[in-house]
Amino acid sequence: MALKPDFYYSEDHEWIDSTPDAAAGSKVKVGITHVAADRLGEVVFAELPAVGDTVTAGETCGEVESTKSVSDLYSPVTGTVTAVNEDIESAPETINSDPYGAGWLFEVEVSEVGPLLTADEYAAANGV
Numbered sequence: 517m518a519l520k521p522d523f524y525y526s527e528d529h530e531w532i533d534s535t536p537d538a539a540a541g542s543k544v545k546v547g548i549t550h551v552a553a554d555r556l557g558e559v560v561f562a563e564l565p566a567v568g569d570t571v572t573a574g575e576t577c578g579e580v581e582s583t584k585s586v587s588d589l590y591s592p593v594t595g596t597v598t599a600v601n602e603d604i605e606s607a608p609e610t611i612n613s614d615p616y617g618a619g620w621l622f623e624v625e626v627s628e629v630g631p632l633l634t635a636d637e638y639a640a641a642n643g644v
Contacts, residue, residue, distance in 0.1 A: 517550040520616050525549060525638035526592040526630065528574075531616065541627075543598055546591065547620040548580065548611060551642050556582040559611040562604050564589070564622050569597045573630025578621075580611065589621070592630050599623040 523531045529552035532544040553559065561581040571577040571591035578589040600622045604610060611619040633641065 517615075519549070519635040519639055519644060521635045523616065523635060524592070524632040525635065526574075526590065526632060527641070528590040528592075529642075530590055530592045532592050532632070533616075533620070541625060543623050543625050544593060545620040545623050546593070547615055548589070549638070550615045551644060552580075552587070553612045553615050553619075556580060556587055556612075557584040558582055559608045562589075562608050562611065562621065564600050564604065565591075565597045567597050567600055571595065571597060571624060573628060591624070592632060593624050593626045594628040594630070595624040595626040597622050598625050 523533055525531050529549045531547050531549055534544040559580055559582050563578045565571055565577045573591055573594045576588045577591045580587050580589055601620050
C-alpha cells in the first residue's frame with residue numbers, strides 16, 4: 517500500500533489529510549498509517565476522542581487494540597475534535613483495509629500543527 521503523497525505524517529504513524537500550514541480553524545481528518553496498521557495486525561477495537569474534546573499535538577488521545585497488542589494513538593495536531601468516524605466502532609478492521617480512506621479516525625478543527633513529515637520523509641524514516 518502506498519502513502520498518500522498529499523498527506524502529512526507524524527513520527528508516531530498518524531496522518532492528516534491536509535497541508536500542515538493550514539490556517540487556524542481549518543479542519544483535518546486524522547488516521548493511522550498502513551505501516552502502523554500492518555505492525556498492529558488485525559485491529560479489533562479503537563478508543564477515539566469524543567466530539568468536543570481538545571487534543572494536543574504529540575499527546576495521547578486514544579488507543580488502537582489489535583489481536584497482537586494495544587497501541588496509543590497520538591494527535592498530530594492541536595485543536596478541537598469536530599467529528600469521529602462512528603463506522604470504526606462496528607468495523608474496526610477498516611483501519612487495516614483502508615487506512616487512508618474509510619479508516620479515518622477523527623476530524624480536528626486545528627489551532628496548532630505539530631511536527632510533521634512529508635510522504636517522502638515518512639517513507640525514508642520507516643523504510644517504506
